[in-house]
Amino acid sequence: MFGAGGGTSSYQEVEDADLIVLWGSNARHAHPIFFHHVLGAVRRGAKLYVIDPRRTETAQWADLWLGPEVGTDIALANTMARVIIERGLVHQDFVEGATSGFEAFAASVQPWTLERGEAVTGVPAWAIEELAVAYARAGRAQLCWTLGITEHHNGTDNVLALINLALLCGHVGRYGSGLNPLRGQNNVQGGGDMGAIPNRLPGFQDLHDADVRRRFADAWQHPIRPEYGLNLSEMFDAMAEDHLKGLYVIGENPAQTEADSALALERLGRLDHLVVQDIVLTRTASLADVVLPATAAWCESEGTVTNSERRVQRVRKAVEPPAGARDDLAIIAELAERLGRPLGSTDSEAVWEEVRSLSPMHRGMSYPRLEALGGIQWPCPDEDRLEPPFLHGRLWADDPAERGPRAPFSVVHDAPPIDRLDAEFPLRLTTGRRLDSYNSGVQSGAFASPLRRGETIDLAPADAAALGVVEGETVRVVSRRGAVQAPVRLDRGLRRGLAFMTMHFPDEVDTNQLTIDASDPKAGTAEFKASAIRIERLTGPEPATPTAATAATATPTTPTTPTTPSADR
Amino acid sequence: MTDEPTTTPPRTVQLTVDGTAVSAAEGDRLLDVCRSLGTDVPTLCFGDTLTARNACRVCVVELDGNRTLVPSCSRPVEDGQVVHTDSDRVRHSRKLVLELLGSSVDLSLTEGVAAWNERYGADPGRFGEPAAPAAAGERDRLITGEHPDPDPDHAATVAQPPKVDNPLYVRDYGKCILCFKCVDACGEQWQNTFAISAAGRGFDTRIATEFDVALTDSACVYCGNCIAVCPTGALLPTAEFDLRAAANWAPERQHETTTVCPYCGVGCNLTLHVQDNEIFKVSSPSDHSVAHGNLCIKGRFGYVHVQPPRRRTG
Numbered sequence: 001m002f003g004a005g006g007g008t009s010s011y012q013e014v015e016d017a018d019l020i021v022l023w024g025s026n027a028r029h030a031h032p033i034f035f036h037h038v039l040g041a042v043r044r045g046a047k048l049y050v051i052d053p054r055r056t057e058t059a060q061w062a063d064l065w066l067g068p069e070v071g072t073d074i075a076l077a078n079t080m081a082r083v084i085i086e087r088g089l090v091h092q093d094f095v096e097g098a099t100s101g102f103e104a105f106a107a108s109v110q111p112w113t114l115e116r117g118e119a120v121t122g123v124p125a126w127a128i129e130e131l132a133v134a135y136a137r138a139g140r141a142q143l144c145w146t147l148g149i150t151e152h153h154n155g156t157d158n159v160l161a162l163i164n165l166a167l168l169c170g171h172v173g174r175y176g177s178g179l180n181p182l183r184g185q186n187n188v189q190g191g192g193d194m195g196a197i198p199n200r201l202p203g204f205q206d207l208h209d210a211d212v213r214r215r216f217a218d219a220w221q222h223p224i225r226p227e228y229g230l231n232l233s234e235m236f237d238a239m240a241e242d243h244l245k246g247l248y249v250i251g252e253n254p255a256q257t258e259a260d261s262a263l264a265l266e267r268l269g270r271l272d273h274l275v276v277q278d279i280v281l282t283r284t285a286s287l288a289d290v291v292l293p294a295t296a297a298w299c300e301s302e303g304t305v306t307n308s309e310r311r312v313q314r315v316r317k318a319v320e321p322p323a324g325a326r327d328d329l330a331i332i333a334e335l336a337e338r339l340g341r342p343l344g345s346t347d348s349e350a351v352w353e354e355v356r357s358l359s360p361m362h363r364g365m366s367y368p369r370l371e372a373l374g375g376i377q378w379p380c381p382d383e384d385r386l387e388p389p390f391l392h393g394r395l396w397a398d399d400p401a402e403r404g405p406r407a408p409f410s411v412v413h414d415a416p417p418i419d420r421l422d423a424e425f426p427l428r429l430t431t432g433r434r435l436d437s438y439n440s441g442v443q444s445g446a447f448a449s450p451l452r453r454g455e456t457i458d459l460a461p462a463d464a465a466a467l468g469v470v471e472g473e474t475v476r477v478v479s480r481r482g483a484v485q486a487p488v489r490l491d492r493g494l495r496r497g498l499a500f501m502t503m504h505f506p507d508e509v510d511t512n513q514l515t516i517d518a519s520d521p522k523a524g525t526a527e528f529k530a531s532a533i534r535i536e537r538l539t540g541p542e543p544a545t546p547t548a549a550t551a552a553t554a555t556p557t558t559p560t561t562p563t564t565p566s567a568d569r
Numbered sequence: 570m571t572d573e574p575t576t577t578p579p580r581t582v583q584l585t586v587d588g589t590a591v592s593a594a595e596g597d598r599l600l601d602v603c604r605s606l607g608t609d610v611p612t613l614c615f616g617d618t619l620t621a622r623n624a625c626r627v628c629v630v631e632l633d634g635n636r637t638l639v640p641s642c643s644r645p646v647e648d649g650q651v652v653h654t655d656s657d658r659v660r661h662s663r664k665l666v667l668e669l670l671g672s673s674v675d676l677s678l679t680e681g682v683a684a685w686n687e688r689y690g691a692d693p694g695r696f697g698e699p700a701a702p703a704a705a706g707e708r709d710r711l712i713t714g715e716h717p718d719p720d721p722d723h724a725a726t727v728a729q730p731p732k733v734d735n736p737l738y739v740r741d742y743g744k745c746i747l748c749f750k751c752v753d754a755c756g757e758q759w760q761n762t763f764a765i766s767a768a769g770r771g772f773d774t775r776i777a778t779e780f781d782v783a784l785t786d787s788a789c790v791y792c793g794n795c796i797a798v799c800p801t802g803a804l805l806p807t808a809e810f811d812l813r814a815a816a817n818w819a820p821e822r823q824h825e826t827t828t829v830c831p832y833c834g835v836g837c838n839l840t841l842h843v844q845d846n847e848i849f850k851v852s853s854p855s856d857h858s859v860a861h862g863n864l865c866i867k868g869r870f871g872y873v874h875v876q877p878p879r880r881r882t883g
Contacts, residue, residue, distance in 0.1 A: 011858070011859065012858065030833065031833055031834070031835050032792065032835075032865035033835045033837050033859065033860045033863055033864065033865060033868075034835045036759060036760075036860070036861070036863060039761050043757065061761075182833075182834060182835070183833070183834025183835075184833060184834055185831075185833065185834055186829055186830060186831050186832070186833065186834055186836065187834075188834050189834060279874075279875070280874065296831070296874075296875045297831070298828055298829060298830070298831035298839075299826075299828055299831075299841060299848075299872070299875055300875065305829050305836070306836075307829075307834055307835060307836025307859065308834045308835060308836065309836070309859075311836055311859070313829050313836055313838070314828070314829070315828045315829045316826050316827065316828045317826070318824075318826035318828055318841040318843055318848070319841070319843055319846050319847075319848065319875065320846050322877070374838070374854075374856075374857050374858060374859075375836070375859075435790060435865065435866060435867075436791070436866045436867060437867075438832050438833075438867060438871070442874070443831060443832070443871065443874045444832070444867060444871055444874075445874075446871075446873040446874035446876075447737075447870050447871050447872070447873040447874070448736035448737070448873075449737075449791070449866060449870070450735045450736065450737065450784070450785045450789075450791060451790065451791065451866065
């Protein structure tokens with residue numbers, strides 16, 4: 001945000017905050033040790049607000065849980081913004097001195113009365129008002145979010161809506177107040193920082209910046225083309241259009257993790273050549289023309305990763321990899337060599353020194369210093385000092401020159417999920433993680449977890465009763481794209497009309513057969529959080545709800561009656 | 570306007586430890602001062618990430634003007650204190666603590682005990698032969714307030730078979746000294762899961778799940794933050810327990826390497842304990858700002874995917 005791609009605050013600041021909002025985040029299960037910091041704050045007396053359609057275990061720790069309808073986050077944020085403006089709680093000095101676009105933004109949220117906010121989000125007006133007032137009045141307030149905000153067709157707008165709230169109240173750029181996306185993988189942050197995204201070079205430097213390109217071109221003795229690449233969703237679109245014919249996948253399992261997996265598999269099948277580099281033979285690897293066995297980056301090789309508080313930390317080799325597995329760096333280097341472009345040393349520290357020479361925000365982080373300090377947060381331009389633990393402190397500078405570019409408000413509009421609910425698909429399916437599992441289960445599936453129950457379709461008890469299904473009963477879950485079978489689990493944390501699944505067990509239940517490939521145009525993140533489904537019983541009398549009509553939108557599903565849960569393919 | 574926390578420098582106090590004048594910061598504990606002087610004070614229930622419980626009393630020191638010995642792990646420094654860490658009273662008290670614990674609890678995996686026994690002349694065997702171990706579950710069924718007649722010929726013990734009721738960790742309460750660190754780590758000091766607490770009274774006290782249900786029926790989330798603070802090996806990862814049970818324990822073939830957890834973006838540091846290229850335990854450095862020694866189930870136990878025979882190439 002405001003030109004830096006990272007959360008603004010440190011974990012310690014979360015602990016020191018007066019108010020914490022977890023928005024679309026089940027941190028108790030998905031980020032358990034981050035939640036320790038939240039608990040530290042709660043134990044100290046901080047207020048915790050949790051916004052999640054599900055009443056999760058995280059929500060059970062909250063002073064107040066707000067359960068909006070899936071995909072109504074912008075409506076909720078805009079309604080809060082209107083409350084803050086109407087009640088005169090805007091941080092005037094900050095808004096006037098450090099932001100731009102307030103007037104247009106204020107006008108845009110004018111229609112979002114509490115009545116309308118309640119009607120659209122399903123959150124009681126008093127709760128929206130309470131949160132808005134508490135957030136605006138808090139001395140130090142943290143706004144943290146996870147995939148409940150970003151895995152929508154308008155995920156970027158969702159984030160902008162949250163940034164608007166922080167700007168209104170001056171809750172960014174100072175100790176204890178901030179905006180923090182909690183990263184889902186150990187190096188999501190570092191990957192982006194290193195330029196493993198379509199529009200950046202290492203150091204999160206813009207590919208369209210000619211000075212930046214020149215520096216890299218000089219260092220690499222090779223011109224840098226000023227063209228943004230494709231993000232993941234755009235790649236799959238390009239595969240569909242046959243523009244992209246070769247794919248090199250490193251440490252990703254898109255055959256099972258892409259939304260609408262039938263579509264993803266079809267697109268992967270169109271490729272002329274698929275190379276997969278991974279630590280085990282994933283489903284995607286089993287489709288590949290060439291599989292390159294790699295070491296496990298977190299314990300079989302050396303390097304760095306960057307966490308959600310922008311802390312660069314060392315990963316180290318603890319165990320010898322299996323015979324034949326090679327370091328990612330070594331594989332890439334040899335590939336480059338065979339392509340006639342040798343990359344130089346594959347020693348991790350030598351590569352890191354190259355990063356330091358080209359990325360100003362990493363310049364002060366030598367390996368010995370990373371070791372001595374238990375990691376260092378970026379930016380760290382100097383080797384003899386540390387910057388404040390939070391970003392954007394400049395916005396509070398007295399001197400306008402030092403304050404720099406203004407942080408812009410964004411006008412964002414409510415846009416409901418693409419996959420509409422109707423009589424045929426009346427239930428809203430959302431997805432997420434469970435405490436003991438991780439993504440498609442490639443890693444977490446190996447250990448024997450006493451908590452693991454396998455995939456289920458979680459339903460509100462009232463919905464299950466209306467459907468005439470009971471806990472443990474295997475049902476068919478049908479969306480406009482596909483169908484799977486899974487046992488029912490009752491979850492009192494779900495309101496009527498809301499269902500939940502994970503994607504941890506794709507070999508047994510391929511949840512992504514159901515999800516929709518509707519992606520955010522800016523971030524390329526698919527709307528995993530909002531699919532429309534219906535539940536069909538496999539046995540007993542047919543449910544009263546019509547199922548035969550409207551063949552136009554229904555994907556063909558062959559009725560079968562297996563006794564064990566399995567994916568319908 | 571950055572509103573960074575302002576830290577007022579703490580006041581300095583002057584005290585004497587074993588005849589040496591020393592200054593310390595207000596808020597420090599006597600144990601901190603002793604350690605900064607290089608004075609070795611034995612501790613069992615003390616944990617650097619936990620509030621002192623004063624349970625084991627092995628760290629006691631003598632304070633002039635104080636009627637009783639004081640636990641150095643929790644006693645704050647004060648101006649003018651005169652502290653003795655090796656007086657006869659201190660030595661006698663530590664000796665008795667070590668004898669009472671050593672006679673009733675299996676301290677074979679407790680670091681430092683052998684050397685302390687020698688230093689303080691402790692003889693845990695002097696109360697007689699240990700009584701026969703309790704049967705599995707026997708101690709858990711003891712009723713508060715009801716005690717059998719004491720057996721004058723044998724030393725009472727907490728010996729009992731280890732509880733193996735889940736695939737991830739073993740509870741070997743024959744090694745439990747009731748330091749309560751696991752309870753505090755599971756409870757409000759860190760994990761806030763509250764799966765375990767103390768049950769029973771007096772010598773019958775034990776650490777138990779609610780109604781003594783198996784871990785798999787309890788509130789336990791298998792974070793293993795109890796294992797991390799256990800000083801006696803009463804709580805061990807199954808992989809380490811099995812390695813020791815198979816008499817294949819070989820510290821000379823072990824190493825520890827600290828890296829970063831692969832699950833989620835919080836960035837918890839993992840210290841992998843490896844023997845013969847196989848991970849048998851995962852801990853986390855207690856002095857690191859991200860996790861303070863804590864982990865979740867995935868970080869603590871989710872390493873199996875890199876272990877043979879699950880993973881092979883070719």
